[in-house]
Amino acid sequence: MSRIGILQIISFFIYLFYQVLILKNIVLFHSAFCFLYIAYLLLLPVETNPLFLMFMGFVMGFAVDVFYDSLGLHALACVFVMYVRNYWLNLLTPQGGYDTSAVPSLSMNGMQWFVVYAIPIVFLHHAILFFTEAGGFGLFWFTMLKIFVSTLFTVLAILIAQFLFPYRRRL
């Protein structure tokens, strides 16, 4: 087990427990949720095998689901987002391509690139999550409001976390 692998496992548990013990209690205005745990999935290295990505998405989503009593809900959204992630990264390839073992973080390509990378993925995740939870499009506008506000909140939290704990190149 390499050093990077151990660090990844530790950060997995930090994100998970931070989400289910602290952020679970923070809901602003009865509609803005913060799902910071997807930052862990967003920040997996660029060259990760897509099968492994989806597997990690499933494990993370499932673990969060057990605490939220919503079995399968977060897992569904996470697996979907992880499937899309690599295609999205390919579209956003910066000039000269990615370095080997590059991590798609704020410190790699700067604020603008990271926001463009993160917002659609977070939005997609929240859209799948809230519409599945609502069981269809019955409460369309209320659900849309929840999605928009929560996307804003989550992206803000991810950015703050990136500034507080900048992801160093670990080789």
Next chain:
Amino acid sequence: MERLFYFLYRYRAFFTFLLLEVFCAWLIIENNQYQGAKFFNSSNSFVAGLNSFSQDVREYFLLRETNRMLAEENAALRNTLDQRTQVLNSTGITHPVDSSIIKRFSYVSAKVVNNSVHRFTNFLTIDKGSNEGLESGMAVINGAGIVGKIKTVSKHYSVVTSVLNKDVMISALLKSSGYYGTIQWDGYNPDIVQFKFIPRHVKPVVGDTIVTSGYNAVFPPGLMIGIIADVHLPDEALFYDLNVKLSQDFRRLAYVEVVKSNLKVEQDSLEQTIEVLNR
């Protein structure tokens, strides 16, 4: 055959994706049913242990409010007891007619260790389980009104489907006129639930009390649910749109009581006999 394997191998990412998504969808559907997966929920002792630690921390900030509520409930209970004794004394009845009717419901007190109000389907976890004789389907109440129904139990914990859950329907009664309908939450506001199926000719007014009807033997009859906050009768509609302000503040739930209905089996089997006869 070889080409088939090559095809599968080439699109392995997509097929894994499909497999995982189907599995997740199956989990969601399975878990939405009345009794879902038994193990992977917050009544699992590791998860519930962590949750109860987190609740212990949170509780310190709510102590004052919880104390006030418990004291108020105590006072109300003492009042009722006092009135009951006086009535009994004045009428001269000293022993009840049928003890099994008197002992129809028994109560188990439990602490809430996990709670949510912001989702469309909300659940709470309490710290009593099958060791205390709890089973799925039992009613959960507290001093202010109804809370929900037990979904699954483990040894020391149970998960309760809260009234604030889009899939839960509860039979309820307009206390003033005795008409009955159904309570269901629409997912918007955790203070307001909808009271459905009250026909046009009834005249409900703002401030009317809604209580449980006791028709399904789960909730004891006459338990407070809330008061009508807003009456709306669309033209050409068969039923009223009634918004009910819950008497219970679900955001501050700390202690609840589980109702064990001792005659439920008897009532259910009797009703089943009739269904069989009618067939």
